Amino acid sequence: MIYVSDKFFPTAQETERTWRGKVSFALFDVTAKGDAAAATEQQPFSDVSKTLDTVTDAINYGTCEKNQFRLDGSMELFGPSGNFGWWSKEISDVDGNFVNPPTVTYTFTKPHSSIGLTLIFAEPVQDVTATAYNGETVIGTKEFTGLNTSLAVLDFPVENYTKLVIEIHRVLPFHYAKLLEINFGIEYVYDDEKESLLNYDVLEDIDLMSNQLSSNTMTVTLNNMDQRFNMFNPKNEVRFLQERQKLSVSAGLLVDGKFEDIPLGVFYLSTWDSPTASTTKFTANDIISLMTGTYYKSRLYDHERGEAILKELLDAAGLYDEQGNPLYYIHPNIRNVTLSGYIAPMRYRDALQRIAFALGAVVKTDRYGKVLIYRATEETRNAIVIDKHTPYQGTLISGTFGAGQGIVLPRRAEPLPNPAVIDRSLYQTPKTTLGKYYNQVNVQCYGWKLKSEVQNLYEGTITGDTIITFSAFPAAEVTISGTYGSAEIYACACVLRGANGKITITGKVYEAAAKTISVCLPEVTASVTPNALDIKDVTLIGQDDTAESVAGWILAQLQNRIMQSFKWWTNPAVEASDFVKVETAFGEYRESQIKKMHFTYNGALTGDSEVIG
Incomplete structure (x- = not known):
């Protein structure tokens, strides 16, 4: 559940509500930062390479620059450590000009194209010049004067550059130029106020038994009256579109005269087209869609911690941002669960699904773009990431940490009451289906014995x-x-580098042996036909306790047989896997778990959901 203000839920349950939609679209060259090298003269405590690290927060140090050190308690004494970005070597004069304007040069190993540049300064900048080169040939230059802003958005479309030079001419009087970050592109915001956003559609889905790995999707239709994305327009911006460009979607509810924005997800551009001459449609998927390629780095695990196995996979998939921060969260309730076995070479998504299934866990992408792996238990009812916003009734044991596992919850902590989907918010009677009855789950548990003979x-x-x-x-x-030259050997694969000629690989193969471990309901009604579900070919289930745990988890999930699908005046603070209480036609509340949230915005936010319980 998304953290919201106290008044959000009551307002969301009103029969009349005011919504606004917003889509942020980063039209950046998504490969430029990773390919860029920065060079310039600078203050010794600053580092121009930090202008490529995506960090834009700077410590509010007081300096001896003119009118800079405010005496309101907001400043810290200057120290030579921290994130400064880049500071010019020289200070400006009485008019803010530089005798020798400082420059920052970015060079690239391959050509890049950008619709413009976004420069983030620590203080307002006035005049700058941007020059683009292909090799040593100038292919574009433009002066920007009278900016008077810390966020300088430069309209500077240029294609196939291999070098960019940013020259700063004027800042505040007797101040240094202070560049925190450069983005090779421009972020556009489409919303109702500008009448640029026509509609969007967001689907958030989860498989609560981890039979497959779901990927959230979104489509957005924008007003293209200015022909910005018309491919026949000589100045069109279609040529700057790239796959994997980031879109952020939100819905804002008017609460006490102010809009409270709720994130609906972070997505990456997949396809784009123009349904009509005046509209543009983008389709995008969540971060799981970026996990392409084959995972082959599995070892043969023997009582290996789940966190270690997951990290090996996610490291190989590169699920980190530009700063090296993980774009995933492994919940403490699975970190120390051990597994034995291996993962055969397969797609990253399939490998992640196999690990999660063996851990009795689920996988989903949260609204902020992170992949969450967790057991959807009472502990994680309505807040998966344990932090200060986790809505539990108990008092968190502050200051207690365990090897980076986050805050430890008190033993008897209970989650706050579930949000209720009330009857008047329904457009129609829910469609109800009943799943197949199972009273037993049989899980194959594997063991491996090394054969004595060497095989080719x-x-x-x-x-x-x-x-x-x-x-x-x-x-x-x-x-x-x-x-x-070198080799890396894994359980079912070998990576060779610098090979030249005939290669022969020999070794001893492990022979698999399987046994079945079953879990059944304690009592079976005499009139009900017994029915068992068989789980096979999960090669990470190599321990009896793992097999028993998976069988028990699946059997418990199978008892949640009632699936309800319904349209309602949706609440965007509710997420997939949250527990809710759905009011029946008889005035009773039935607890269920959300499997799907579907949001549609076209001036008002509506949606439909699927719950199971």
């Missing part, structure tokens, strides 16, 4: 770097013969 795992001619998958089962005592 691979033989062939290789030039350069390659990945070889050599067996359906893991292997050990692997030997590589032939000419190569």
